[in-house]
Amino acid sequence: MTSMWWLIIIALGMGVTGLAAFLWSLRTGQYDDLDGAAERVLLEDGPDETGKDCRER
Amino acid sequence: MTCCAPIDVQAALGDVGQPDTRLDEIRLASRDLGNGTRQTDLSVPGVHCAACIAAVERSLAKLPGVEAARVNLSMKRVAVTWRTAEGSPPDVIGTLRSIGYEAHLFAIDQDARDPELARLVKALALAGFCAMNIMMLSVSVWSGADANSRQAFHLISALLALPALIYSGRIFYASAWSALRHGRTNMDVPISIGVSLAFALSLYDTIHNAPHAYFDAATSLLFFLLIGRTLDHVMRERARSAVAGLARLAPSGATVIRDGRPLYVPVSEIEPGAFVLIAAGDRIPVDGVVVHGMSELDCSVVSGESALRRVAHGEAVQAGIMNITGPLTVRATARAEASFLAEMVRMMEAAEGGRANYRRLADRASALYSPVVHTMALLSFLGWLFLTGDWHVSITIAIAVLIITCPCALGLAVPIVQVVAARRLFERGIMVKDGSALERLAEVDLVALDKTGTLTLSRPSLTNAQEIPPSVMEIALGMTVGSRHPAARAIADAASRGTGQMMAFERIEEVPGLGLQAFKDGDRYRLGRPEWALRGQSPALGPPTSISILARNGEQLALFVLEDRIRPDARETVEELVSQGLGVEILSGDRETVVSGLASQLCIHDSKAELLPAGKVTRIEALGRQGRKVLMVGDGLNDAPALSAAHVSMAPATAADIGRNAADFVFLNEGLSAVTDALGISRRSRRLIFQNFALAIGYNALAVPIAVLGYVTPLVAAVAMSLSSILVVANAMRLTTGRRLT
Numbered sequence: 174m175t176s177m178w179w180l181i182i183i184a185l186g187m188g189v190t191g192l193a194a195f196l197w198s199l200r201t202g203q204y205d206d207l208d209g210a211a212e213r214v215l216l217e218d219g220p221d222e223t224g225k226d227c228r229e230r
Numbered sequence: 231m232t233c234c235a236p237i238d239v240q241a242a243l244g245d246v247g248q249p250d251t252r253l254d255e256i257r258l259a260s261r262d263l264g265n266g267t268r269q270t271d272l273s274v275p276g277v278h279c280a281a282c283i284a285a286v287e288r289s290l291a292k293l294p295g296v297e298a299a300r301v302n303l304s305m306k307r308v309a310v311t312w313r314t315a316e317g318s319p320p321d322v323i324g325t326l327r328s329i330g331y332e333a334h335l336f337a338i339d340q341d342a343r344d345p346e347l348a349r350l351v352k353a354l355a356l357a358g359f360c361a362m363n364i365m366m367l368s369v370s371v372w373s374g375a376d377a378n379s380r381q382a383f384h385l386i387s388a389l390l391a392l393p394a395l396i397y398s399g400r401i402f403y404a405s406a407w408s409a410l411r412h413g414r415t416n417m418d419v420p421i422s423i424g425v426s427l428a429f430a431l432s433l434y435d436t437i438h439n440a441p442h443a444y445f446d447a448a449t450s451l452l453f454f455l456l457i458g459r460t461l462d463h464v465m466r467e468r469a470r471s472a473v474a475g476l477a478r479l480a481p482s483g484a485t486v487i488r489d490g491r492p493l494y495v496p497v498s499e500i501e502p503g504a505f506v507l508i509a510a511g512d513r514i515p516v517d518g519v520v521v522h523g524m525s526e527l528d529c530s531v532v533s534g535e536s537a538l539r540r541v542a543h544g545e546a547v548q549a550g551i552m553n554i555t556g557p558l559t560v561r562a563t564a565r566a567e568a569s570f571l572a573e574m575v576r577m578m579e580a581a582e583g584g585r586a587n588y589r590r591l592a593d594r595a596s597a598l599y600s601p602v603v604h605t606m607a608l609l610s611f612l613g614w615l616f617l618t619g620d621w622h623v624s625i626t627i628a629i630a631v632l633i634i635t636c637p638c639a640l641g642l643a644v645p646i647v648q649v650v651a652a653r654r655l656f657e658r659g660i661m662v663k664d665g666s667a668l669e670r671l672a673e674v675d676l677v678a679l680d681k682t683g684t685l686t687l688s689r690p691s692l693t694n695a696q697e698i699p700p701s702v703m704e705i706a707l708g709m710t711v712g713s714r715h716p717a718a719r720a721i722a723d724a725a726s727r728g729t730g731q732m733m734a735f736e737r738i739e740e741v742p743g744l745g746l747q748a749f750k751d752g753d754r755y756r757l758g759r760p761e762w763a764l765r766g767q768s769p770a771l772g773p774p775t776s777i778s779i780l781a782r783n784g785e786q787l788a789l790f791v792l793e794d795r796i797r798p799d800a801r802e803t804v805e806e807l808v809s810q811g812l813g814v815e816i817l818s819g820d821r822e823t824v825v826s827g828l829a830s831q832l833c834i835h836d837s838k839a840e841l842l843p844a845g846k847v848t849r850i851e852a853l854g855r856q857g858r859k860v861l862m863v864g865d866g867l868n869d870a871p872a873l874s875a876a877h878v879s880m881a882p883a884t885a886a887d888i889g890r891n892a893a894d895f896v897f898l899n900e901g902l903s904a905v906t907d908a909l910g911i912s913r914r915s916r917r918l919i920f921q922n923f924a925l926a927i928g929y930n931a932l933a934v935p936i937a938v939l940g941y942v943t944p945l946v947a948a949v950a951m952s953l954s955s956i957l958v959v960a961n962a963m964r965l966t967t968g969r970r971l972t
Contacts, residue, residue: 209304
């Protein structure tokens with residue numbers, strides 16, 4: 174019987190982790206620009222977050 | 231949105247002649263991030279793909295003073311943070327324009343993040359997490375857990391359901407409570423009652439170790455409903471931000487003369503008595519009196535008049551008017567809050583009544599639905615109590631009735647259809663502000679159209695181009711090519727299509743209020759007002775159409791007839807509306823002759839001309855009292871109160887800012903066919919909504935007897951609920967796959 178309790182706790186724990194991860198990603202603005210994120214992958218050496226590398230080059 | 235996005239805001243807007251944005255305006259519109267760093271938000275409708283992102287970000291980052299530039303592709307915006315020693319901003323808009331991206335400033339207040347959406351998504355996430363874990367436990371219970379583990383599972387479920395009910399359910403409770411407090415019911419009332427009762431009874435049952443608990447039903451109900459609500463919100467937000475991203479027509483600041491020096495200040499800081507400099511191509515920021523200069527003004531946005539008005543010293547001008555030819559100095563007579571624009575806002579607020587009284591279909595349905603359901607639950611409780619005397623069984627059955635009839639499908643029936651419809655409209659370049667606008671549009675039986683800017687493009691075009699010899703066209707093109715006067719642009723446009731050649735002049739000057747003057751080889755060419763070009767001799771022609779004459783040394787070379795261009799599809803749209811049995815009427819502020827001329831051209835029988843803004847409102851209110859449901863289509867400042875007063879309203883993207891905000895629909899395309907498109911889609915979605923209602927109610931009619939007889943277990947309830955929701959969503963999707971309305 175105890176193994177079942179462990180399983181339930183593990184299952185719920187995983188669920189809570191997923192929920193927390195989702196809320197964190199929401200708060201850090203990772204869903205603000207979904208289209209942009211998809212396109213940025215294609216940039217070969219795109220400017221970083223600050224765009225600085227372009228000026229230094 | 232991909233590179234092949236069907237809507238290109240910029241292409242749709244065309245070259246409307248956006249006023250140039252000054253650096254001072256960029257500074258005013260920027261936000262202070264501290265340390266002298268400021269952030270400017272730009273709307274760049276032209277970004278489509280990775281290459282665009284790279285081009286925009288790299289060229290902005292190269293500008294001196296720019297610290298970072300970040301494109302948001304979904305919103306089509308660029309956030310630029312900059313810091314310069316002297317505090318003057320880098321020319322971000324000019325830079326973007328030079329690499330081929332049209333950009334305009336985004337007001338600060340429009341930038342605020344949407345807290346409502348974040349709240350909905352969080353509620354949705356929590357409800358989803360709880361519902362899924364409870365469902366996992368419920369499946370073990372249904373597959374036959376023994377009594378002890380069953381009770382333990384139910385207890386865990388109760389613990390999981392509690393946060394979902396409190397946090398996610400609060401959205402429904404709050405809405406239900408505010409409806410009840412105003413003596414009304416809406417869809418959220420039966421939802422709240424059903425969910426809370428189900429939870430309370432299940433908790434009671436769990437404590438007494440009963441076999442059934444409805445935690446899964448309660449939480450998954452919340453989850454499903456929140457999906458519909460979030461989608462609805464996302465769609466509306468998207469339309470709202472697309473509208474907000476359009477170029478603003480009114481400037482946020484103006485140059486005033488203070489202590490003898492020009493100074494750029496926000497419009498709100500202009501005091502009465504201040505002298506305001508207005509360059510050619512700028513809009514007048516506040517009401518005032520011309521004290522210096524002479525120019526022609528485009529009043530179409532303010533009065534609906536298509537012909538340009540000449541002003542000189544001592545004449546009053548209203549906020550919102552575009553100055554076309556010469557620079558003016560205007561003495562302000564009112565603050566921005568008391569100007570013409572503000573008067574329109576007040577009239578809009580006064581007119582808002584009619585639309586606010588509209589009750590949404592879902593709420594009207596639930597007003598009929600919830601009393602029936604609640605009576606049925608009560609009757610089955612009393613019936614079972616009378617038959618068995620066991621009050622616990624009776625309550626269980628009453629709750630089962632409530633849960634099975636809980637309007638899950640009804641709650642989804644409307645928003646899902648409207649989300650799909652709004653998406654269809656979005657693809658066609660029509661933004662809908664909220665779902666109720668779609669419902670109201672489907673009821674329309676009369677269409678009132680503004681003339682200037684709505685039926686016409688508010689841009690003159692040359693009507694007699696083929697009568698003019700190419701050699702003259704070359705002269706005309708050479709003279710007009712640099713001018714921003716609408717008549718000159720129309721001539722240049724027609725001339726450049728007819729001839730590739732252009733005559734080069736030694737000197738070209740624009741004489742405000744009169745026309746263009748050019749010199750070559752000792753000859754003086756004039757293009758403009760007949761009496762000026764011909765040196766006092768006036769040709770024998772009446773003034774209904776606008777005429778420009780090209781003359782060499784006072785001798786007439788050609789006569790240009792200019793007319794306001796009718797919007798493409800205007801005629802077809804009007805015919806289509808009439809054939810659908812809708813009344814069509816023109817409400818215009820322009821002169822009677824012009825309006826009736828256009829009306830006969832478009833075969834419209836009812837037209838009202840020379841209406842003041844209040845006159846349009848009065849007309850629409852009178853129609854409303856006769857029981858007509860009016861769709862108002864208009865673009866000007868003078869239409870804004872009428873747009874609010876009408877049952878439902880549409881505005882083109884080129885409309886004044888205030889008109890765009892007042893309208894329920896904003897269309898980006900140049901053609902007027904957006905009106906019939908929107909009507910067609912709204913009617914189809916109304917039909918689908920009714921089908922969905924019928925499906926949901928029919929479903930309940932089947933399920934209720936089973937529930938009343940006491941055969942509903944949590945398993946049956948869960949399956950029934952999910953099935954009805956899927957059915958309703960699938961029906962709504964038919965709007966996307968259905969026949970194209972072309």
